[in-house]
Amino acid sequence: xxxxxxxxxxxxxxxxxxxxxxxxxxxxxxxxxxxxxxxxxxxxxxxxxxxxxxxxxxxxxxxxxxxxxxxxxxxxxxxxxxxxxxxxxxxxxxxxxxxxxxxxxxxxxxxxxxxxxxxxxxxxxxxxxxxxxxxxxxxxxxxxxxxxxxxxxxxxxxxxxxxxxxxxxxxxxxxxxxxxxxxxxxxxxxxxxxxxxxxxxxxxxxxxxxxxxxxxxxxxxxxxxxxxxxxxxxxxxxxxxxxxxxxxxxxxxxxxxxxxxxxxxxxxxxxxxxxxxxxxxxxxxxxxxxxxxxxxxxxxxxxxxxxxxxxxxxxxxxxxxxxxxxxxxxxxxxxxxxxxxxxxxxxxxxxxxxxxxxxxxxxxxxxxxxxxxxxxxxxxxxxxxxxxxx
Amino acid sequence: xxxxxxxxxxxxxxxxxxxxxxxxxxxxxxxxxxxxxxxxxxxxxxxxxxxxxxxxxxxxxxxxxxxxxxxxxxxxxxxxxxxxxxxxxxxxxxxxxxxxxxxxxxxxxxxxxxxxxxxxxxxxxxxxxxxxxxxxxxxxxxxxxxxxxxxxxxxxxxxxxxxxxxxxxxxxxxxxxxxxxxxxxxxxxxxxxxxxxxxxxxxxxxxxxxxxxxxxxxxxxxxxxxxxxxxxxxxxxxxxxxxxxxxxxxxxxxxxxxxxxxxxxxxxxxxxxxxxxxxxxxxxxxxxxxxxxxxxxxxxxxxxxxxxxxxxxxxxxxxxxxxxxxxxxxxxxxxxxxxxxxxxxxxxxxxxxxxxxxxxxxxxxxxxxxxxxxxxxxxxxxxxxxxxxxxxxxxxxxxxxxxxxxxxxxxxxxxxxxxxxxxxxxxxxxxxxxxxxxxxxxxxxxxxxxxxxxxxxxxxxxxxxxxx
Numbered sequence: 001x002x003x004x005x006x007x008x009x010x011x012x013x014x015x016x017x018x019x020x021x022x023x024x025x026x027x028x029x030x031x032x033x034x035x036x037x038x039x040x041x042x043x044x045x046x047x048x049x050x051x052x053x054x055x056x057x058x059x060x061x062x063x064x065x066x067x068x069x070x071x072x073x074x075x076x077x078x079x080x081x082x083x084x085x086x087x088x089x090x091x092x093x094x095x096x097x098x099x100x101x102x103x104x105x106x107x108x109x110x111x112x113x114x115x116x117x118x119x120x121x122x123x124x125x126x127x128x129x130x131x132x133x134x135x136x137x138x139x140x141x142x143x144x145x146x147x148x149x150x151x152x153x154x155x156x157x158x159x160x161x162x163x164x165x166x167x168x169x170x171x172x173x174x175x176x177x178x179x180x181x182x183x184x185x186x187x188x189x190x191x192x193x194x195x196x197x198x199x200x201x202x203x204x205x206x207x208x209x210x211x212x213x214x215x216x217x218x219x220x221x222x223x224x225x226x227x228x229x230x231x232x233x234x235x236x237x238x239x240x241x242x243x244x245x246x247x248x249x250x251x252x253x254x255x256x257x258x259x260x261x262x263x264x265x266x267x268x269x270x271x272x273x274x275x276x277x278x279x280x281x282x283x284x285x286x287x288x289x290x291x292x293x294x295x296x297x298x299x300x301x302x303x304x305x306x307x308x309x310x311x312x313x314x315x316x317x318x319x320x321x322x323x324x325x326x327x328x329x330x331x332x333x334x335x336x337x338x339x340x341x342x343x344x345x346x347x348x349x350x351x352x353x354x355x356x357x358x359x360x361x362x363x364x365x366x367x368x369x370x371x372x373x374x375x376x377x378x379x380x381x382x383x384x385x386x387x388x389x390x
Numbered sequence: 391x392x393x394x395x396x397x398x399x400x401x402x403x404x405x406x407x408x409x410x411x412x413x414x415x416x417x418x419x420x421x422x423x424x425x426x427x428x429x430x431x432x433x434x435x436x437x438x439x440x441x442x443x444x445x446x447x448x449x450x451x452x453x454x455x456x457x458x459x460x461x462x463x464x465x466x467x468x469x470x471x472x473x474x475x476x477x478x479x480x481x482x483x484x485x486x487x488x489x490x491x492x493x494x495x496x497x498x499x500x501x502x503x504x505x506x507x508x509x510x511x512x513x514x515x516x517x518x519x520x521x522x523x524x525x526x527x528x529x530x531x532x533x534x535x536x537x538x539x540x541x542x543x544x545x546x547x548x549x550x551x552x553x554x555x556x557x558x559x560x561x562x563x564x565x566x567x568x569x570x571x572x573x574x575x576x577x578x579x580x581x582x583x584x585x586x587x588x589x590x591x592x593x594x595x596x597x598x599x600x601x602x603x604x605x606x607x608x609x610x611x612x613x614x615x616x617x618x619x620x621x622x623x624x625x626x627x628x629x630x631x632x633x634x635x636x637x638x639x640x641x642x643x644x645x646x647x648x649x650x651x652x653x654x655x656x657x658x659x660x661x662x663x664x665x666x667x668x669x670x671x672x673x674x675x676x677x678x679x680x681x682x683x684x685x686x687x688x689x690x691x692x693x694x695x696x697x698x699x700x701x702x703x704x705x706x707x708x709x710x711x712x713x714x715x716x717x718x719x720x721x722x723x724x725x726x727x728x729x730x731x732x733x734x735x736x737x738x739x740x741x742x743x744x745x746x747x748x749x750x751x752x753x754x755x756x757x758x759x760x761x762x763x764x765x766x767x768x769x770x771x772x773x774x775x776x777x778x779x780x781x782x783x784x785x786x787x788x789x790x791x792x793x794x795x796x797x798x799x800x801x802x803x804x805x806x807x808x809x810x811x812x813x814x815x816x817x818x819x820x821x822x823x824x825x826x827x828x829x830x831x832x833x834x835x836x837x838x839x840x841x842x843x844x845x846x847x848x849x850x851x852x853x854x855x856x857x858x
Binding site: 122126133135136137139140143145150151152157201203248249250251255 | 720721725729748749750756776777778779780781782785786787788790791793800802803804815816817818819826830831841851
């Protein structure tokens with residue numbers, strides 16, 4: 001099996017653009033991706049495309065992937081639309097990696113898109129619930145925030161995690177996002193702001209929840225030959241892990257962990273031949289503040305129950321040992337559902353090339369972690385910067 | 391002789407004091423009602439019937455498979471036409487081959503249901519459950535809610551010695567137009583009261599019982615004062631009427647008021663006869679009972695959580711538009727029906743390979759992930775919350791928006807229950823509890839409530855309430 005590399009990655013601005021279409025947003029992401037390529041790669045070189053979206057609002061439920069590539073002028077390129085809720089483009093990226101590693105494609109486009117802010121609030125609330133387990137979880141009247149809030153309640157009970165711990169995720173990620181011109185909520189917030197925000201689903205408040213966002217992101221996954229031909233720096237996909245879990249929280253083996261994250265992380269580390277201690281940065285799925293804490297524990301950044309301490313001690317701050325969500329994360333950069341997974345890869349690509357807005361000092365390994373729903377599908381990828389011999 | 395083997399009452403926990411009605415409207419049309427029972431937004435005649443019936447079936451220690459007939463009385467069936475007895479059968483795991491009786495159409499429906507049970511053979515479950523509504527400015531003032539359940543059989547604790555009927559057309563006394571929810575009356579005061587008094591006199595006098603010796607009488611009680619006024623022509627004492635009157639505490643619970651009053655009287659009865667006098671439109675019936683029996687659920691009559699008037703209007707749905715905006719979760723009715731054993735009775739599946747328990751018992755075993763034929767096991771009826779959240783006002787999914795507008799913020803938990811040799815967890819809404827008071831580790835028990843109505847069809851299932 002050959003290696004896959006990232007040749008380019010880019011995103012549209014993330015934000016509230018109710019007048020935009022998913023097609024035009026993806027145009028922006030694609031242009032940014034092509035601009036990020038060092039050499040002159042022609043779009044005609046793209047062999048295959050994998051595009052992720054939930055399709056919030058019900059727009060173009062069928063064939064939205066081909067609609068995007070044809071709109072872009074990638075005429076005739078075989079395009080697969082991937083749906084795995086919030087992990088749609090994490091999985092689209094995985095498919096692109098698989099296509100390149102297998103030799104089927106030399107240049108594969110992975111990406112995602114979502115438009116979420118152009119519908120009535122009732123309509124939006126309906127759509128936000130579609131990735132929960134529909135027969136029982138949703139019938140209990142809960143929401144997406146409610147399910148994560150349930151996990152938070154269990155974590156707080158088991159490990160004495162506090163509202164302040166949850167709020168530190170918002171403070172840190174907003175601090176990072178404020179440096180990111182493409183972030184949806186690019187402002188800083190204080191711990192006091194974050195602790196005292198109005199409740200959304202107890203114990204989660206407004207600052208513990210990511211926004212609904214419009215946006216698109218894209219990544220060019222290529223073979224080593226293509227990477228060397230067109231790239232000045234080599235960003236290798238060192239490890240690819242993914243796992244499924246029960247869609248409903250109530251059927252999982254743990255309420256204080258996302259078991260699919262644990263399995264996906266183990267696979268990605270094993271393939272990369274490293275452990276979490278060798279990571280230089282991470283982009284983790286912080287749709288709700290508790291999700292970032294669970295990610296720390298599930299991905300081995302710390303022991304069970306220690307996530308709150310990591311935040312208190314600043315370990316995941318930009319100047320800490322393991323800077324996490326330097327892009328602003330879903331909390332501040334925004335969470336256009338289908339665009340989030342490849343959006344995380346955009347940040348990893350920038351970090352490893354030294355081009356991030358909140359740049360980590362000379363990183364070698366980075367990780368992205370993308371969760372679908374409340375844990376029904378997870379992808380974890382480890383990236384490595386390789387030195388190019390002159 | 392046949393009669394009452396067991397009896398139970400159920401009254402919703404909310405109360406509205408008449409002084410609040412008076413403060414709101416500057417007048418109060420609920421004579422003799424101090425406070426009334428208010429059904430929660432997720433309660434209706436069916437859920438109250440299930441609650442009362444569950445109690446009486448436990449008290450009667452009856453083998454449910456031996457039930458021959460199920461008779462339900464209500465003027466407020468959730469659907470004007472549609473299943474009622476069959477829903478009780480599914481919810482309570484009763485035999486599908488019971489004869490079914492549904493008495494509705496007037497407030498004396500309880501008499502019809504009890505009478506049909508006396509005429510039947512074998513054990514009969516009789517339930518009267520009702521929650522009438524009226525114009526908030528006036529008829530609503532007295533409208534309450536409640537349910538009474540009976541097991542009628544041979545060799546009873548309370549013998550029903552005699553039943554007398556009287557039918558005379560009395561137009562305009564108490565009626566509801568087709569398609570309307572408000573019970574009305576033309577309020578022709580003397581005409582009405584005379585008609586009711588004559589019906590009481592005709593039926594009670596026809597009983598083979600010495601009325602002067604009656605110890606207690608549950609008499610038609612659309613408010614707390616009328617039963618005294620319409621018994622003026624029979625020699626039954628005011629104390630006897632008081633012993634059978636519950637409308638002063640729960641208001642007018644339609645077809646359920648006299649049955650609840652009768653059970654309250656029977657719980658206290660000694661050697662004297664106890665009367666039940668049912669009036670509904672022009673239909674009147676009286677029955678004479680002898681004996682006494684313990685009645686569960688009567689504590690509901692005395693206990694309640696007081697509501698403010700504005701909250702009351704919301705809770706009852708008088709000021710909320712029930713349209714589901716944006717559509718509900720897409721669980722088809724055929725699929726829903728297939729899961730009724732889980733929704734009503736929490737039937738989980740035990741894996742024959744590893745002994746693990748899976749809920750719902752579909753797909754692969756949650757423990758060993760093998761695809762097996764599960765052995766059905768009913769989960770325990772008390773459980774523990776393992777994770778909780780509160781969905782605040784305005785934050786509910788659209789299909790729960792109406793419930794939330796009416797009942798306010800609600801808690802949703804992951805509840806752990808014992809089942810077989812293992813445990814199962816399921817997501818469930820909590821009801822009849824202050825959501826802010828709910829915590830991880832609370833003891834809870836299931837109660838059947840309305841989930842929501844979609845495409846005109848109300849769907850019911852287990853919610854959880856605090857376990858004492």
